[in-house]
Amino acid sequence: MTGSIGLLLGCIAVLLATAILAIGLGRSGRATQVIYGVTAAISAVALVAALTQLLDALHDNSTLTLPLGLPWIGANFRLDMLSAFFLVVVNLGGGVASLFGLGYGTHETTPGRVLPFFPAFLAGMNLVVLADDAFAFLFAWEFMSLSSWALVMAHHREPGNARAGYIYLVMASFGTLALLLAFGLLAGPDGGYAFEMIRAVEHKSLVVALVLGLMLLGAGSKAGLVPLHVWLPLAHPAAPSHVSALMSGVMTKVAVYGFIRVIFDLVGEPNWWSSIIVMFIGGATAVFGILSALMERDIKRLLAYSTIENIGVIFVSLGLALAFEANGMRLAAALALTAALFHVLNHAFFKSLLFFGAGAVLTATGERDMERLGGLIHRMPVTSVVFLVGCFAISALPPLNGFASEWLVFQAILQSPDLPQFGLKLMVPAVGGMLALAAALAAACFIKVYGTVFLGRPRSAAAIEAREVDHFSLAAMSILASLCLLAGMFPGLVVDALSPVANSLVGSGLPRQAEIAWLSLVPIAESRSSYNGLLIFAFVALSAWLAVFFIHSFASRAVRRGPAWGCGLPSLSADMQYSGDSFAQPIRRVFGQLAFRAHEEIDMPAPGDMRAARLTVTMRDIVWDSIYAPIVRGVRFVAKRLNGLQFLTIRRYLSIVFAALVTLLLVLALWA
Amino acid sequence: MILDILVQGLQMAAVLLLAPLLTGLVRKLKARLQRRQGASVLQPYRDLVRLLRKEVVLAENASWLFRAAPYLIFAATWVAAALVPTFATGLYFTWSADLIAITALVGSARFFLSLAGMDAGTSFGGIGASREAMIASLAEPAMLLIVFSLALIAGSTQLSTVATVMASPDVGLRVSLGMALVALIMVAIAENARVPIDNPATHLELTMVHEAMVLEYSGRHLAMIEFAAALKLLLYVSLIACVFVPWGLAQPGSGALAHILGFTAYLAKLLVGGALLAVFETATAKMRVFRVPAFLGAALMLGLLGTLLLFVSRSL
Numbered sequence: 008m009t010g011s012i013g014l015l016l017g018c019i020a021v022l023l024a025t026a027i028l029a030i031g032l033g034r035s036g037r038a039t040q041v042i043y044g045v046t047a048a049i050s051a052v053a054l055v056a057a058l059t060q061l062l063d064a065l066h067d068n069s070t071l072t073l074p075l076g077l078p079w080i081g082a083n084f085r086l087d088m089l090s091a092f093f094l095v096v097v098n099l100g101g102g103v104a105s106l107f108g109l110g111y112g113t114h115e116t117t118p119g120r121v122l123p124f125f126p127a128f129l130a131g132m133n134l135v136v137l138a139d140d141a142f143a144f145l146f147a148w149e150f151m152s153l154s155s156w157a158l159v160m161a162h163h164r165e166p167g168n169a170r171a172g173y174i175y176l177v178m179a180s181f182g183t184l185a186l187l188l189a190f191g192l193l194a195g196p197d198g199g200y201a202f203e204m205i206r207a208v209e210h211k212s213l214v215v216a217l218v219l220g221l222m223l224l225g226a227g228s229k230a231g232l233v234p235l236h237v238w239l240p241l242a243h244p245a246a247p248s249h250v251s252a253l254m255s256g257v258m259t260k261v262a263v264y265g266f267i268r269v270i271f272d273l274v275g276e277p278n279w280w281s282s283i284i285v286m287f288i289g290g291a292t293a294v295f296g297i298l299s300a301l302m303e304r305d306i307k308r309l310l311a312y313s314t315i316e317n318i319g320v321i322f323v324s325l326g327l328a329l330a331f332e333a334n335g336m337r338l339a340a341a342l343a344l345t346a347a348l349f350h351v352l353n354h355a356f357f358k359s360l361l362f363f364g365a366g367a368v369l370t371a372t373g374e375r376d377m378e379r380l381g382g383l384i385h386r387m388p389v390t391s392v393v394f395l396v397g398c399f400a401i402s403a404l405p406p407l408n409g410f411a412s413e414w415l416v417f418q419a420i421l422q423s424p425d426l427p428q429f430g431l432k433l434m435v436p437a438v439g440g441m442l443a444l445a446a447a448l449a450a451a452c453f454i455k456v457y458g459t460v461f462l463g464r465p466r467s468a469a470a471i472e473a474r475e476v477d478h479f480s481l482a483a484m485s486i487l488a489s490l491c492l493l494a495g496m497f498p499g500l501v502v503d504a505l506s507p508v509a510n511s512l513v514g515s516g517l518p519r520q521a522e523i524a525w526l527s528l529v530p531i532a533e534s535r536s537s538y539n540g541l542l543i544f545a546f547v548a549l550s551a552w553l554a555v556f557f558i559h560s561f562a563s564r565a566v567r568r569g570p571a572w573g574c575g576l577p578s579l580s581a582d583m584q585y586s587g588d589s590f591a592q593p594i595r596r597v598f599g600q601l602a603f604r605a606h607e608e609i610d611m612p613a614p615g616d617m618r619a620a621r622l623t624v625t626m627r628d629i630v631w632d633s634i635y636a637p638i639v640r641g642v643r644f645v646a647k648r649l650n651g652l653q654f655l656t657i658r659r660y661l662s663i664v665f666a667a668l669v670t671l672l673l674v675l676a677l678w679a
Numbered sequence: 680m681i682l683d684i685l686v687q688g689l690q691m692a693a694v695l696l697l698a699p700l701l702t703g704l705v706r707k708l709k710a711r712l713q714r715r716q717g718a719s720v721l722q723p724y725r726d727l728v729r730l731l732r733k734e735v736v737l738a739e740n741a742s743w744l745f746r747a748a749p750y751l752i753f754a755a756t757w758v759a760a761a762l763v764p765t766f767a768t769g770l771y772f773t774w775s776a777d778l779i780a781i782t783a784l785v786g787s788a789r790f791f792l793s794l795a796g797m798d799a800g801t802s803f804g805g806i807g808a809s810r811e812a813m814i815a816s817l818a819e820p821a822m823l824l825i826v827f828s829l830a831l832i833a834g835s836t837q838l839s840t841v842a843t844v845m846a847s848p849d850v851g852l853r854v855s856l857g858m859a860l861v862a863l864i865m866v867a868i869a870e871n872a873r874v875p876i877d878n879p880a881t882h883l884e885l886t887m888v889h890e891a892m893v894l895e896y897s898g899r900h901l902a903m904i905e906f907a908a909a910l911k912l913l914l915y916v917s918l919i920a921c922v923f924v925p926w927g928l929a930q931p932g933s934g935a936l937a938h939i940l941g942f943t944a945y946l947a948k949l950l951v952g953g954a955l956l957a958v959f960e961t962a963t964a965k966m967r968v969f970r971v972p973a974f975l976g977a978a979l980m981l982g983l984l985g986t987l988l989l990f991v992s993r994s995l
Contacts (some may be wrong), residue, residue, distance in 0.1 A: 203796040443820035451812035539775040549978030551754035565734030585805020593813035
């Protein structure tokens with residue numbers, strides 16, 4: 008069926024044309040509506056095409072070769088189950104972001120810096136997922152990176168954004184370099200860059216190991232694995248909010264796609280020890296990401312750190328799938344892989360929703376600092392409800408979707424005592440504990456976000472005067488909130504849709520869920536474990552209704568408003584509330600010493616001294632300090648030394664050239 | 680099938696009716712241990728009725744979330760408590776949530792409670808919510824590791840299956856089970872805000888956790904929250920009973936006699952559990968808030984050790 012791949016490539020072509028059109032439209036007033044309208048429509052078409060492919064019972068793959076790219080293989084594109092699933096994620100995210108952009112984009116101060124790159128970014132992500140040879144893949148990957156970099160730099164005059172863009176650019180180049188080497192190793196000396204050729208070759212175990220390392224560097228740096236995550240909390244928040252949502256919710260998933268494509272599809276049989284590395288990095292990423300999020304005051308940076316956590320969860324699950332696959336446990340591998348893919352989808356839903364919510368708050372108040380917000384539940388009734396849904400979902404609480412995928416990950420962990428290797432036996436429970444810790448901290452983190460931003464009393468004039476945002480933004484957020492609810496209530500249907508994807512990668516899918524009574528989720532067997540989001544939702548709703556009904560029939564209905572209890576103080580100012588920082592203080596005391604070398608200094612003036620008391624908290628980014636800072640220092644040192652070579656006389660240059668020539672010849676002579 | 684649903688309904692009603700009684704029992708026993716007369720064991724029922732009759736005083740800044748949260752907290756806790764086997768296993772809806780889901784459902788209730796604490800915009804609600812978050816961030820992973828231990832022994836996360844396996848003679852005494860039991864008790868104490876983590880009887884603001892969060896609640900809302908707290912205590916006692924003393928549980932399909940026997944056994948278990956809790960609470964002193972991480976860290980390590988042992992050998 009070349010029809011759907013042709014259609015998808017056509018969509019990409021239209022997106023690219025839209026990007027050029029956006030340059031042409033320039034500053035015209037209707038440009039925002041036109042561009043986002045077109046991208047929304049195109050994303051919807053591509054979404055339908057990808058969904059048809061994913062849900063198509065035949066599961067046939069279609070390929071297409073264009074006479075572009077490397078002359079001896081052309082540009083190959085392929086639509087299979089894996090790419091169909093990720094196309095669904097990309098285009099769903101893209102479509103909803105466009106819808107949000109229709110409203111949010113009208114507040115943009117420099118639309119000319121956003122509009123051309125937004126469709127280009129969408130096109131780049133679609134192309135990565137469709138690419139079927141190394142050249143096309145890398146080209147699309149770089150295109151995606153550069154267009155998103157341009158979006159990060161949209162507000163380049165705001166403090167910190169230029170640095171964010173620079174670090175992003177460096178890390179993206181580094182990642183692409185790693186990918187380039189990985190594909191070079193896979194293609195071998197004959198230059199078999201088409202994925203078809205790479206798949207056909209049996210790779211040496213050294214090559215497999217190197218490729219795994221390079222993919223962890225290349226795809227991992229884009230996805231935000233610790234310690235390659237440093238650019239992510241800087242760059243994602245710097246972009247306009249709907250682009251942040253795309254970068255966090257979707258682009259990191261494209262990186263996950265790259266990892267799955269190479270490691271599960273192209274390389275072939277994995278080594279069991281490689282799974283330990285992936286799982287450990289994933290677990291560390293999850294815990295470190297969410298701890299960093301908890302310490303954050305800027306709402307968008309907090310969300311970016313939380314993305315790092317979720318990527319960690321996904322990689323843990325992928326690592327489990329590798330471990331099971333290496334030991335021939337196909338059903339368990341399918342369970343772990345399905346859990347990972349389900350979490351990919353869920354994270355795309357709720358992280359986009361939360362970034363949109365942050366964008367809405369930014370529109371309404373102009374603030375990203377949570378300590379200057381508060382009480383928005385009174386001012387923004389709809390946003391506060393959908394944002395609550397997002398917070399609830401990302402905290403992995405039933406009956407929403409985040410819990411369904413984390414539950415599957417835990418079920419996969421419980422399959423692992425059957426693994427023969429001792430290293431894995433010791434690793435898996437530890438990683439399970441880390442995941443559980445990350446999930447619990449995530450709940451704390453999003454209680455902090457919601458409690459500080461939407462509850463309590465407003466902490467600034469901007470928060471007092473906040474207004475609900477436009478209908479397009481609300482529609483986009485409501486769609487995502489409903490999807491969170493639906494995926495949580497009917498996880499079995501999602502698992503069924505993912506089954507062909509797992510089947511194509513690990514040779515087995517989970518048993519069909521749609522026929523199970525009451526639409527329960529039963530990954531292995533009912534005697535082992537089952538979960539029914541729909542029933543839990545129904546039970547809780549029913550019990551709550553019963554309680555409300557009973558109370559309103561029999562109990563007192565009197566309500567009186569009064570001031571909150573303030574220990575007898577006459578008036579409580581908004582600054583006397585608990586702030587986000589104070590909310591996180593107990594957790595900082597427990598984990599901060601280890602993770603951030605957190606240090607509290609209290610300056611308490613003596614009695615009679617009229618100075619104000621001060622509490623200073625210093626936290627250090629240990630990843631930056633221990634890895635990146637030395638590299639930066641090293642580069643500076645070398646650059647300084649080499650700087651001396653820049654302004655020499657011609658005689659000195661000639662003598663250096665002569666010395667270099669002699670040295671080279673000597674080396675050659677000795678070698679031969 | 681109608682009979683099955685009836686038994687399930689009976690369980691839902693039973694946990695609802697017994698929960699305040701258990702709280703009253705613990706209070707009475709504690710009072711007697713402190714050589715006080717103490718209120719009647721029926722006092723919690725009277726408190727609930729009294730609260731239901733009173734008017735609600737809402738803080739000026741309270742939003743709809745503050746008013747909706749008590750019902751949601753109550754509903755989530757009730758559903759979770761009704762899904763733990765009390766007097767019979769294999770109830771009609773047991774498969775709709777396994778132990779992980781029950782734990783998470785309690786987490787959902789906590790999520791709303793913490794948010795409600797932050798809604799009024801006072802420091803007490805915030806201090807309670809933030810401490811609760813810290814306690815939960817350690818108690819939940821510990822609980823999950825305990826679930827892992829139990830699931831590895833029983834080969835299932837389904838509570839009915841776990842209870843059946845635990846009742847069978849081939850489980851025997853295991854190191855990992857002992858660790859899981861100790862860890863589960865520690866988690867249960869923390870989750871229910873009992874001494875030494877928190878004191879349910881205190882009203883000294885700076886030492887409170889749970890009570891600080893609900894400080895702004897009154898009337899029927901407070902009744903719902905108190906009820907939910909009682910249900911949660913019952914939930915954890917039932918959980919420990921059903922996993923570690925699973926004897927007397929009626930099997931699915933067994934006759935009325937077995938169910939009556941199971942119910943009597945359950946009442947006896949509640950009595951013993953409540954008595955042990957009262958003795959423990961009387962014998963220990965409350966610890967400082969920042970000693971709590973060490974306490975829960977121990978539970979976490981015990982859970983992890985138990986799970987690791989089972990990963991190494993299924994027979995440990």
